[in-house]
Amino acid sequence: MNSLYRTLLFVPGNNPGQMVKADIYGADCVIFDLEDAVSIHEKDAARDLVKHYLTDLRPETCRVGVRINAQDTPYYEEDVRSMVSVKPDFLRLPKSETAENIRQLDKLITECEKACGIEAGSVKIIATIETALGVYNAYQIASASPRMIAIGLGAEDFRTDMRMTRSEDGQEILFARNLISLAAHAAGVMPLDYVYSNFKNEEGFIADVRFGKMLGFTGKSVIHPSQVPLVHQVFTPSDEELEHAKKVVAAYEEAMAKASGVVALDGKMIDMPIVVRAQNTLEYAKASGKEL
Amino acid sequence: MEFTDKAVKCGTDKKGDLLVTLELGGNGREIEIKSKVEKKFGEAIRQDVLIILDAFSVNNVKIQIDDLGALDFAIKARVETAVKRALAKEGK
Numbered sequence: 120m121n122s123l124y125r126t127l128l129f130v131p132g133n134n135p136g137q138m139v140k141a142d143i144y145g146a147d148c149v150i151f152d153l154e155d156a157v158s159i160h161e162k163d164a165a166r167d168l169v170k171h172y173l174t175d176l177r178p179e180t181c182r183v184g185v186r187i188n189a190q191d192t193p194y195y196e197e198d199v200r201s202m203v204s205v206k207p208d209f210l211r212l213p214k215s216e217t218a219e220n221i222r223q224l225d226k227l228i229t230e231c232e233k234a235c236g237i238e239a240g241s242v243k244i245i246a247t248i249e250t251a252l253g254v255y256n257a258y259q260i261a262s263a264s265p266r267m268i269a270i271g272l273g274a275e276d277f278r279t280d281m282r283m284t285r286s287e288d289g290q291e292i293l294f295a296r297n298l299i300s301l302a303a304h305a306a307g308v309m310p311l312d313y314v315y316s317n318f319k320n321e322e323g324f325i326a327d328v329r330f331g332k333m334l335g336f337t338g339k340s341v342i343h344p345s346q347v348p349l350v351h352q353v354f355t356p357s358d359e360e361l362e363h364a365k366k367v368v369a370a371y372e373e374a375m376a377k378a379s380g381v382v383a384l385d386g387k388m389i390d391m392p393i394v395v396r397a398q399n400t401l402e403y404a405k406a407s408g409k410e411l
Numbered sequence: 412m413e414f415t416d417k418a419v420k421c422g423t424d425k426k427g428d429l430l431v432t433l434e435l436g437g438n439g440r441e442i443e444i445k446s447k448v449e450k451k452f453g454e455a456i457r458q459d460v461l462i463i464l465d466a467f468s469v470n471n472v473k474i475q476i477d478d479l480g481a482l483d484f485a486i487k488a489r490v491e492t493a494v495k496r497a498l499a500k501e502g503k
Contacts, residue, residue, distance in 0.1 A: 135485035136427030
């Protein structure tokens with residue numbers, strides 16, 4: 120299992136036929152959905168399915184998360200209680216608007232971990248931000264708990280909340296994407312790019328993933344298996360990028376070995392941010408199966 | 412197998428799933444399994460049902476399983492949900 124969260128594939132939590140295939144598409148994470156993909160009459164059934172699936176058939180090749188229902192629904196508490204008992208890697212909380220939302224979830228997870236004899240802090244949190252207030256509070260949300268590992272934008276609900284007009288290339292959500300990326304990096308968690316729902320538009324999707332990567336996103340939520348390899352392709356360094364990164368890291372290590380404060384490559388000074396970017400490139404290359 | 416309006420249902424008729432019809436009451440556990448693979452997996456399906464009935468201490472019950480090739484996790488999950496729904500319907 121690699122250490123990256125390039126792709127987070129949503130799978131309906133009430134469809135056993137789809138659940139058993141969830142881990143075969145190569146996504147870094149699978150998220151079983153108890154929220155939008157499940158009707159209000161089947162919330163109990165979805166919970167039981169995900170619980171038994173994770174007990175009997177938990178995938179070993181990817182991380183597993185569960186998108187629970189929002190805190191203002193009657194399903195939230197039971198979702199948390201039943202899911203923590205089977206120890207997913209993370210719970211994804213929709214409609215996160217304030218740091219208090221995260222602190223409440225943290226408290227409930229802590230209580231459930233204790234009751235189930237699970238090591239404290241095992242179950243992490245990813246927050247989905249999908250309102251104007253949530254975007255405004257993005258940094259406070261991202262830094263509200265040590266369990267936080269990522270924040271992501273829920274674009275459709277955000278557009279509705281903001282009374283935005285939807286464009287094909289998502290110009291209207293640019294500011295929110297920038298802010299989510301900024302807040303996540305400031306808080307030391309991962310920024311996850313929004314779901315591109317038109318999975319038949321491959322060209323538009325790839326352009327969107329590239330743009331998100333340019334803005335600093337480290338991964339993307341996806342709703343269709345066909346989107347997984349496309350995201351990985353964008354996040355896989357090219358041979359040129361990889362070669363350059365190797366040279367930068369080698370120059371850095373050589374300078375460190377000589378106790379030299381100055382790192383240079385091909386007659387140019389290399390600053391620490393360039394070294395860090397090169398290290399990130401190597402990590403992505405490794406996760407993508409490239410020869411280092 | 413005949414049921415009254417006290418019966419509850421859970422699941423779907425989609426491939427890889429199953430439909431459970433369950434009614435509490437009667438004498439003992441009556442379990443009927445309808446599956447294309449009943450000959451080979453009927454006993455395994457029955458064991459999954461029993462695991463859940465034991466877990467909830469349900470001893471008097473009628474259950475019909477319409478199986479569409481479900482795996483063990485789905486059988487246990489659907490039966491569990493049906494048991495909980497039936498208990499809730501009885502106010503337990």
